[in-house]
Amino acid sequence: MFTKVLVAEDYEIANQGIVKVLNDEVKIYNIHEAQYCDDAYLKFRKAHQEEEPFELLITDLSFKENHKVQTRTSGIELIQDIRKIQPDINVIVYSQESRPDKINMLFQKLNINGYVCKGQHAIKELVHCIQGVYKGNIVLPPEVKDANQDNIINLDDFDIMLLEELALGFTKKEIVQKLKKQKISPNSESTIDKRVSKLFDDFKAKNTTHLVAIVKDLGLL
Amino acid sequence: MFTKVLVAEDYEIANQGIVKVLNDEVKIYNIHEAQYCDDAYLKFRKAHQEEEPFELLITDLSFKENHKVQTRTSGIELIQDIRKIQPDINVIVYSQESRPDKINMLFQKLNINGYVCKGQHAIKELVHCIQGVYKGNIVLPPEVKDANQDNIINLDDFDIMLLEELALGFTKKEIVQKLKKQKISPNSESTIDKRVSKLFDDFKAKNTTHLVAIVKDLGLL
């Protein structure tokens, strides 16, 4: 089993809960805690420099900013930064987020090893996840397994970029100009039209405003 | 101090944490727990019928739906339903939500007595909140106190309704028709235009799509 673990979670009650679960259920005792993203990063770098690296990172996604100045505001950045130092580190994300698209994004873009959803069965799922990751598996939460069958709309980077620009209030003409300036193709207004129309169909949206509202609700932006 | 308390919180680790805090810090021992909204409601009604009512409800806002069928999905409905039975019950909401507008809404629309934000200092804040509510005070979280000074954009129900309709993809003409059908005034297209333009100014939005995106991000919808 893993011997040295870092838990990054700003919510102190949950932080204690995780430690307790690791102790009682998984028999891991060398556990370091961090309530701030920056703190987690520093602890990680120190351990790596001293050649006693962590084997597993369990982290939340969102960290509240408060009096202390934080350069990393989200667990995503933390994971990216830590992976730069130690690419093979095992990462389990432990977060409130339950939207399948967003969770899938974590697996695809960050190559995390496991995900546990804060919720009613967090203890059981966390134990199962740690054991699975230790065996080298990718452990999806039940929420995603269920949803993964159908209902997946394949959005490429261009679609996402379009949605982001639209959500920022840019007109299609402005987007076209940006694309031409950056020499990204396709970059004609009519293609943008077509693409967005396809998104209307995909998400059953009536117009651009509706589309952005839907996508925001789904957590894709 | 309060003697009989109901804790409604689906996240089991947090649930245990609250009980522990109430025991250790506030010396409350008659604590009943509920992991489901419906469960909380039934326990409450039973206690009230047996004339041993709860004095305080501590509840989360969001409850995950799962295998069990839940008629109440949110803590808001739970509070409303419980208030119908026992209007003077003290209610403390204990939730992830940190956006001032949303928290303010809870105080204004539901007349809750206190709010504690899940976070780094949840224990201290929870204790402080319970003690304040026991003295008959309304206890705002620090997040809201800080933000309440400036930065508040006053949205009336009409504005919210407009934003909701726009986010649902209705055109202004459709909204006008709805309003006329429901005999709600104002209901002219030009007033709708003016109102939305004012919202543009308030939120520094470039167009309707941008506006809805901003408002979604702020959590007002």
Add this chain to the structure above:
DNA sequence: AAAGTCCTTACAGATTTCCGTAATCGAGGG
């Protein structure tokens, strides 16, 4: 009573959206 303010409403024009049709181009299969 007069002046000022705020909200509602009407109207008009420039711009943008939305949704057709149609032409072009490149990749791949028969």
Add this chain to the structure above:
DNA sequence: CCCTCGATTACGGAAATCTGTAAGGACTTT
């Protein structure tokens, strides 16, 4: 080689958005 398919692009027109100006009513202030 030709044909098809999908993606890109061009173009056009009805509808909707956005932004002005202006006028009327309710209310307050002086």
